[in-house]
Amino acid sequence: MTSTPTSPETAGLLVLGSGPAGVHAATAYVRAGGSGPVVLLSADRDEPYQRPPLSKSVLAGEDAPEPTPVLEDDEDLAAFAQVDLRLGTRVASVDTGSRRVGTDGGGSLSYDRLVVATGASPVELDGVEAGARVFPLRTLEHGKQLVEALGTASSAVVVGSGFIGCEAAASLAGRGVRTTLVTPEPAPQAARLGDWAGERIAAWLRDAGVELRTEREVTAIGAPATVRLDDDSEVAADLVLVAVGVAPSTGLLGSSLTTEDDRVLVEASMQTSDERVWAAGDVAKSQHPVAGRALSVEHWYDAEAMGRTAGRNAAAYGTGAEREEWSEVPGFWSDIGEHTLKYSAWGDGYDHAETVDHGEGAFTVWYADAAGRLVGVLTHERDEDYERGSELMAEGATLAQATGSGSTGSGS
Template sequence: MDTFGLVVIGSGPAGVSAARAWLEAGGSTPVLLVSADRDEPYERPPLSKEVLAGDTQPEGSPIDGKPLPNQVELRLGQPVSQVDTDARTVTVGGEQVGYGQLVLASGSRPRSLPSADADADVHLLRSLDDAQRLVAAAGHARTALVLGSGFIGCEAAASLARRGVTTTLVSPEKAPQVDRLGTHAADAISGWLTGLGVTLAMGTEVSSIRAPRQVHLSDGTTHEPDLLLVAVGVEPSSDYLDGTALQQHEGRVVADEHLHAAPGVWVAGDLARAMHAVAGRPIPVEHWGDALAMGEVAGANAAAAAAAGSSDKTESKEAWKPWDQVPGFWSTIGEHTLQYAAWGNGHDEEVVDERPGRFTVWYGQDGRLVGVLGYNAEDDYERGQALIEQGAELAEAARGDRPAEAAGESEDESEGGSGSDARDDAS
């Protein structure tokens, strides 16, 4: 039986980032990275945007533009069927391999609709293979129906419309993203979509989908598009962990703020339900940038634990990195890019700062700043991330206050040395 210092399950951003971080931290080689995906690790964000719109070819580009280090052995198209955390083995393609440290980064898979016939011609969008089939279908389609108004649904609807396909977006939400982002952002997204020619069927449920592509909606209408895309969210890919002693919550692996789930076991990305070091509570995330950041933490901590000779020594844990980045993502809908960072547990107040060609939405809960969304407002986005992490008040963010450290730097560098000057400059 082959044994590796590190085995990584999953070839997405979390898995790739973990493998790189392990090596950069001096982890032993070689490293084994296994994945059910047939393609070498690739960037997923372009699939619903440039690739689907026809701006680029449906070919995978390396994550962060860099190939995997030579010390990483890839086994693709080989799903893991079993993990034994006591024996420290994983079963890959029927073969057992041993590990010193294990990073679980298998991500998630798109949800399907139970109301759809098993043989209905339905597209999902998660992998490069999905994208290639979807692009091929879009090349022959005159009409499309997109089910779901999350960011994948909105991005895909915009991309289909841009390539000349008459597209309708269906969602039970009253407006795209209104439940998460509030009315101002939802109205902006609605305008961008309708400006591209997308028809919005909001507040509408799917009653059933009959083969091949007959969609019955709760408003009594029936659609028979040439292309049908279901984008109604994702669920963790964790079936292979059934029977292990790992603690799970709704399919996600429970971990501490260091992304440590069990002796020798770490988790990162969509699969994790990890305690956040700053928020002080578990935060599940499903965003590309967060997966990269979590993978880096998991890989570095696994290397530190291996170097210490045990994943449970108290003195080893003192050197582990915490997961402390404020969760967030970017989304491009047509030609419009949104930047969003938030704790993700909702909000009860919004403050909007709108100027020509840009806007910022500040989100508060019980007076505390819990999120920021920027359109053409990268300065506010970056300022907001730091303020959220520092536990700032909503009013402080809305009036232009800077994070504590940045404010001190501004005072030192400014001629007048005034904190109010710094706030005026930032606003």
């Protein structure tokens, strides 16, 4: 194979993955004046697109399953136009010693610097019979397959009550599909957000027409779409959407980089255990200067921010310039039918929760650790608490400061 200007054998920066982390890493590298050609390899076949609409407007039938662009800013778009984007290219191996990656098709490419932004892929359920109409939801391709299947479906089972399961169940019910949500939790997201918030979400889902089967495990799924539960009951439907979480896509890395909880462990600069490799987004577990520990975060805008940090620091590598850090308080919004939840949290649990019911459906749940430090805030129709909660967490404030005088002074 010969090298051409658009097909370099050695990339100045090689980015793996065309999600928000990878696209923003490549863009930020170009904008920061990083040296050498930038190549982005992605297993995705579609132009970079946003995933959040898939479980919301796309599944609800309000938007077609078409790519919604990841970049909007004109300067970002101009920078990304300089990136050699190779879609439909799955990387099978990464050799950090020789600085070379191998692709599924048998090709290989060397790099000077590498950003790993391979995200995560849906966890599959055991016990699914061949031919069963079972769908995951991570990629636009999954969205297209689901929308096509919904053309002839009048009923669905959603397995899993995380944010994606709840959003998807509400969207399906909203488009007139008879929907049952099955979860081992006593209420949707009770483990993550607490019983009180879980009951609120359960009420929203029921109001939207979703039937809830709580505290039930799925034991098997038979063809065409019969979900068997651990109380020996069955729920038969036209299709099953499995949303039981994701696993970081680290298989291609072998043992080349240090990992923790199967994620690539990075400094707040996004640098991995190899000084020429950065990782960002869902695949990374990042040290956080404010939280004071490494965090696993699976949110769109945080993946973008981590990607930008990785790209800029990769561009600055070897120049002696000061490294940037990803230090934002993680957060995201979730649309469950007509209800929007806003959640800002370190994401690794809490010891105490304090709920404030503001009336007319609005609420705030404040979360604290054992020492009383604020570790999260969940709001519905209370944007001021969401904003203030993020600020208080950034300041290391206590639960008492959040719920009491409203003082924003530093916690001790």
